[in-house]
Amino acid sequence: MRKIRLKTTLSLVFALLVAVTVFLTSILSGILINHQFETYVTASQKAQAKELADSIGSNYDATSAGFNIDYVHGMGMYALKEGYVLRLYDANDQLLWDAENHDMALCHDVMEGIQAQMEEHRPHLHGEFVTTSYELGNGTERYGTLEISYYTPYYLNENGFRFVEALNRILWVIGALAVLAAVGLGILISGRITNPIGRVIAATGRISGGDYNVRIPTDWKERETSELSDAINTMAATLQEQEYLRKQLTADIAHELRTPVTNISSYLEMMADGIMEPTSERLTNCYDEAQRLSELIADLERLQRAESTELILQTGDVDLYELSASILQGFETKAREKELDLHLEGAHVTVEADAGRMGQVIANLLSNAIKYTDQGSINVGITTDGVRVELAVEDTGIGIPQEERERIFERFYRTDRSRTRKTGGAGIGLTITKAIVQAHGGEIRCEERPGGGSRFVVILDAKGHIETV
Ligand code: ADP
Numbered sequence: 001m002r003k004i005r006l007k008t009t010l011s012l013v014f015a016l017l018v019a020v021t022v023f024l025t026s027i028l029s030g031i032l033i034n035h036q037f038e039t040y041v042t043a044s045q046k047a048q049a050k051e052l053a054d055s056i057g058s059n060y061d062a063t064s065a066g067f068n069i070d071y072v073h074g075m076g077m078y079a080l081k082e083g084y085v086l087r088l089y090d091a092n093d094q095l096l097w098d099a100e101n102h103d104m105a106l107c108h109d110v111m112e113g114i115q116a117q118m119e120e121h122r123p124h125l126h127g128e129f130v131t132t133s134y135e136l137g138n139g140t141e142r143y144g145t146l147e148i149s150y151y152t153p154y155y156l157n158e159n160g161f162r163f164v165e166a167l168n169r170i171l172w173v174i175g176a177l178a179v180l181a182a183v184g185l186g187i188l189i190s191g192r193i194t195n196p197i198g199r200v201i202a203a204t205g206r207i208s209g210g211d212y213n214v215r216i217p218t219d220w221k222e223r224e225t226s227e228l229s230d231a232i233n234t235m236a237a238t239l240q241e242q243e244y245l246r247k248q249l250t251a252d253i254a255h256e257l258r259t260p261v262t263n264i265s266s267y268l269e270m271m272a273d274g275i276m277e278p279t280s281e282r283l284t285n286c287y288d289e290a291q292r293l294s295e296l297i298a299d300l301e302r303l304q305r306a307e308s309t310e311l312i313l314q315t316g317d318v319d320l321y322e323l324s325a326s327i328l329q330g331f332e333t334k335a336r337e338k339e340l341d342l343h344l345e346g347a348h349v350t351v352e353a354d355a356g357r358m359g360q361v362i363a364n365l366l367s368n369a370i371k372y373t374d375q376g377s378i379n380v381g382i383t384t385d386g387v388r389v390e391l392a393v394e395d396t397g398i399g400i401p402q403e404e405r406e407r408i409f410e411r412f413y414r415t416d417r418s419r420t421r422k423t424g425g426a427g428i429g430l431t432i433t434k435a436i437v438q439a440h441g442g443e444i445r446c447e448e449r450p451g452g453g454s455r456f457v458v459i460l461d462a463k464g465h466i467e468t469v
Contacts, residue, residue, distance in 0.1 A: 015183040
C-alpha cells in the first residue's frame with residue numbers, strides 16, 4: 001500500500017482544523033451580524049413610523065382645530081417613497097388624507113416594488129404590509145388618528161441589500177484568506193517537524209549502507225528532533241568506532257600470526273629441502289613458535305570471552321588482601337628467578353567480586369610487572385577510604401611513557417620499549433584485565449611510579465575492611 005507522507009497528513013490535519021474553525025466562525029458571525037442588522041432595521045423602521053406620527057401630530061393647529069393638509073401631503077409623499085403608506089383621520093374619524101387615494105399608481109408601485117424586492121431576497125421572511133394606528137393628540141385633546149402601513153417585520157431597499165451582500169462577501173473573503181493562511185502555515189509547521197525526520201531517514205539509510213561518516217545537524221528548534229539527531233549521530237559514531245576496531249583487530253591478528261607462521265614454514269621448508277639439518281635446537285625453535293601461536297589463539301579466546309557482553313560473573317565476598325596473597329604465591333618462583341622482591345601490604349578489604357576473574361586481574365598485572373622489570377621490587381598495596389578500594393601493583397621496571405598509558409589497554413597495543421624485548425606478549429593481557437575490572441563496575445589506570453617504573457591501580461567498591469599494618 002502506498003504510504004502517505006507525514007508532511008501531507010500534518011498539513012491536511014492542520015488545514016482542515018483551521019478551515020473548519022474559520023468556516024464555523026464566519027458562518028456564525030455572518031448569521032449573528034445579519035440577525036443584529038435585521039433587528040436594528042426593524043427597530044429603526046418602527047421608530048421612524050412613530051416619528052412620522054409625532055411630526056404630523058405636532059403640526060396640528062389647535063386654533064383652527066385642523067391639520068395643515070399641505071404639510072400632511074408633503075410628509076405623506078416623502079413617507080411613501082420610504083415605504084410608509086399614510087392615512088390621516090380627524091377626531092371624528094373623517095378621512096383627511098390618504099396616500100392611496102392621492103396617488104394610487106405611485107402607491108401601488110411602491111408597495112409592489114417593496115413586496116417583490118423582499119420576496120426575491122428574503123423569501124423565507126413571509127413579510128406583509130401591516131397597518132399600525134397612532135392616536136394623535138396632546139394628552140387631553142384627541143386630534144385624530146394616523147394609520148401607517150409598512151412592510152413588516154422589516155424591509156430593505158436596494159442600497160440596504162447591497163450593504164448586506166457586501167458585508168457577507170467581506171466575511172467570505174476573510175474566511176477564504178484565513179483558510180489560505182492556515183494551509184500555508186500548516187505546510188510551514190509540518191515542514192519544520194518533518195524536515196529533521198527526513199534528514200534522519202536519509203542518514204539512517206546511508207548508515208545501513210555502511211557510510212558511518214554521516215552526521216546530521218542537531219540545532220533544531222524543537223528539543224525532541226534535536227535529541228533524535230543527536231542519538232543518530234552518536235549511533236553513527238559508535239558504529240564508525242566499532243568498524244575501525246574490527247578492521248584494526250583483523251589487521252592486528254594477521255600481523256601477529258604472520259611472524260610465527262613465517263618462521264615455522266621457512267624452517268620446515270629448509271629442513272624438508274635438506275638445506276638445513278633438523279637439529280633438536282631448530283625443532284625446539286619451531287616448537288616455540290608453534291607454542292606462541294597457540295598462546296596467541298588462547299589469548300584471543302580469553303579476550304573474546306572477557307569482552308563478550310555475556311561476561312557472567314559469579315560474585316561473592318572476596319577479601320582482596322587474601323586473594324592477592326594467594327596469587328602472589330604463584331609468582332614467587334618467577335620473581336626469585338629474576339631476583340626481584342615481591343611485597344604485599346595494606347588492608348583486608350572485602351569486595352563483591354568474582355574471585356576467579358579478579359585473581360586473573362591481579363595475575364595479569366603481576367605477570368606484566370615481572371616481565372617488564374629486570375631489577376628491584378614489585379609491590380602490591382591495598383588501601384581504602386571505606387567506600388572505594390585501591391589495589392596498586394608497582395614495579396621498578398622499564399616504565400610506560402605518559403602518552404602511551406591510555407593506549408596500552410587497547411588490543412594488541414605494545415609500547416616500543418617492550419617490543420624490543422623478547423619477553424613481550426601479544427598485547428592482549430591488559431585489554432582482558434580492563435574488561436574484567438569494568439564488568440565489576442570498577443576502573444583501572446596506569447601511572448608513573450615515583451622513582452621509576454610503572455604503577456597500575458584498580459579501583460573497586462569496598463564492602464567492608466579490617467585495618468592491617
Ligand atoms: P603483553 O602481553 O604485551 O604484556 P599487555 O596487554 O599485558 O600485553 O600489555 C600491553 C603493553 O603494555 C605491553 O606490551 C607493554 O608494552 C606495556 N606494559 C604492560 N605492563 C607493563 C609494565 N608493568 N611495565 C612496562 N610496560 C608494561
